[in-house]
Amino acid sequence: xxxxxxxxxxxxxxxxxxxxxxxxxxxxxxxxxxxxxxxxxxxxxxxxxxxxxxxxxxxxxxxxxxxxxxxxxxxxxxxxxxxxxxxxxxxxxxxxxxxxxxxxxxxxxxxxxxxxxxxxxxxxxxxxxxxxxxxxxxxxxxxxxxxxxxxxxxxxxxxxxxxxxx
Amino acid sequence: xxxxxxxxxxxxxxxxxxxxxxxxxxxxxxxxxxxxxxxxxxxxxxxxxxxxxxxxxxxxxxxxxxxxxxxxxxxxxxxxxxxxxxxxxxxxxxxxxxxxxxxxxxxxxxxxxxxxxxxxxxxxxxxxxxxxxxxxxxxxxxxxxxxxxxxxxxxxxxxxxxxxxxxxxxxxxxx
Numbered sequence: 001x002x003x004x005x006x007x008x009x010x011x012x013x014x015x016x017x018x019x020x021x022x023x024x025x026x027x028x029x030x031x032x033x034x035x036x037x038x039x040x041x042x043x044x045x046x047x048x049x050x051x052x053x054x055x056x057x058x059x060x061x062x063x064x065x066x067x068x069x070x071x072x073x074x075x076x077x078x079x080x081x082x083x084x085x086x087x088x089x090x091x092x093x094x095x096x097x098x099x100x101x102x103x104x105x106x107x108x109x110x111x112x113x114x115x116x117x118x119x120x121x122x123x124x125x126x127x128x129x130x131x132x133x134x135x136x137x138x139x140x141x142x143x144x145x146x147x148x149x150x151x152x153x154x155x156x157x158x159x160x161x162x163x164x165x166x
Numbered sequence: 167x168x169x170x171x172x173x174x175x176x177x178x179x180x181x182x183x184x185x186x187x188x189x190x191x192x193x194x195x196x197x198x199x200x201x202x203x204x205x206x207x208x209x210x211x212x213x214x215x216x217x218x219x220x221x222x223x224x225x226x227x228x229x230x231x232x233x234x235x236x237x238x239x240x241x242x243x244x245x246x247x248x249x250x251x252x253x254x255x256x257x258x259x260x261x262x263x264x265x266x267x268x269x270x271x272x273x274x275x276x277x278x279x280x281x282x283x284x285x286x287x288x289x290x291x292x293x294x295x296x297x298x299x300x301x302x303x304x305x306x307x308x309x310x311x312x313x314x315x316x317x318x319x320x321x322x323x324x325x326x327x328x329x330x331x332x333x334x335x336x337x338x339x340x341x
Contacts, residue, residue, distance in 0.1 A: 034261050041246055042261035113259060 024118065028133050030125070034114045035088065035106035043086055043104055044114075045131065052159050053127040054078075054085045054152065056141070057118050060092070064099040067142040071124075072103050074149055081156050082129075090117055124148050126155050134159075225282055231312075231319040233258060233278040235294075237270040238326040243304060243334035245270070245296040245325060250278060252288050257281055262296075275322070283314045292323050294336055306336035 024030065034044040045053070056071055058064060068087065075085025089098040090108035098105050108117050118125075124144065126135040135151050137144050233250060237243075244267060250258040258278050262270075270276060291309045298304045306325065320341040327334050 034263065036247065036261050041244070041264045041267055044263045044265075047263055047265045111259075112261070 024125075024133055024136065026133050026136055030127050030131055030133050031116055032114065032131075033116055035108060035112065037104040037106055038089075038098055038100070040104060043106055045127070048084050048127075049131060050129050051082045051084050052129055052156060053125075054083060055125040055127060056085070056087045057121040057123045057125070058087055058089050058098075058141075059122040060096065061099075061122070061141075065101070067140075068099065068101065070145055071141065071148070072101050074152065075103055078152065078156060081160065083152075083156065088118075090121075126152060128159060225280055227318045228316045229282040229284060229314075231281045231283040231314060231321070233281070233321055233323065235270070235276045235278055235323045236274070236325070237267075238324060240267070240271045240325070240327070240334075242299045242327045242332060243296055243306065243325055244298075245294050247295045248278070248323075249293045250323075251291040252281060252283065254289070254291075278323075283319065285314050285316055287311050287313050290321070290338060292336060292338065294323070294325065298333065304333075306334060308336045308338050310338045312338075312340075 030045060032044065032046045034042050036042045054071075054075055056068065058068065061067065071087075072085070075083060078085075085103050086106050087098075087101060087103055088106045088108055091098075098107065108115055110117075120138050122139065122141045124135075124137040124141070125133055128134045134155060137148055137151065231252075235245075235248065237245065245262050247262065248258070248260045249256055258281075260276075260278060266274075266276065288311070289309060290312050291307070293305060293307045295303070295305050308323070312319065312321065322339045322341060324337045324339055325334055326337065
């Protein structure tokens with residue numbers, strides 16, 4: 001296959017994968033990523049296989065700590081169920097610093113090799129132990145907290161029961 | 167080229183499967199499964215050979231330079247990210263995860279990647295960011311001139327603990 005043809009195929013595949021990342025919906029396999037954390041080592045989605053993951057995509061927030069601290073407590077309280085909770089931070093404004101939290105704050109930047117950005121932020125993704133997106137809750141994090149909490153508890157219970165049956 | 171070969175094999179398989187299907191369902195199914203497995207293995211084998219050939223053409227031994235990273239004990243340093251530059255141009259970047267760090271501590275050697283370098287002298291610069299045993303940010307770096315000959319160049323970035331300084335150092339070694 002000639003170079004231009006190969007380039008065309010690769011470009012098509014790249015665009016398809018980007019489109020997939022942008023338009024993720026429940027039931028889809030979540031593309032892998034490896035993102036640096038503000039403290040500790042980088043986190044990789046494929047290394048979390050076998051554990052339920054709550055991925056909290058933060059928007060351009062200036063009062064983040066107040067609105068997301070409940071999410072942190074929620075994730076920590078469900079750690080015993082094997083839940084991994086990660087915040088994902090991305091900001092176009094370099095002066096805007098990520099809030100300091102106890103949960104890993106993953107830092108997206110475009111120059112990373114194995115990373116993608118979910119466009120519809122803020123959002124909460126509940127990713128099953130086999131890497132599929134089970135629930136996607138879009139919109140303001142403070143307003144959606146109740147819905148996230150209810151969905152998470154039910155989902156974790158279903159996930160656990162599912163694993164016990166298997 | 168390999169796509170055409172794979173397509174041809176799949177096509178011949180489907181034709182064969184159709185013929186076999188006519189002969190009888192019972193024995194036919196088992197035979198077809200056997201045939202499918204054989205063809206799959208053949209395709210995989212062929213793909214492997216083609217990959218090796220492609221690699222040989224794109225990255226001949228005269229230009230190949232392989233870089234690896236290993237960690238000796240890792241008591242005083244936890245690597246978090248690595249940036250490797252050759253002649254001032256960033257060539258390899260990597261982020262280390264918990265699992266990879268554990269593997270490195272257990273003696274794993276991380277293949278960072280292969281580069282194409284022309285024979286001659288090149289300046290290799292590596293910067294490893296991480297934290298020390300007290301949790302303080304620490305950067306280890308090494309800059310060294312390497313000579314690429316017509317043989318493949320295989321190098322290893324080695325992070326070793328320095329007990330006397332309660333720190334670590336980064337070295338570039340040749341295999």
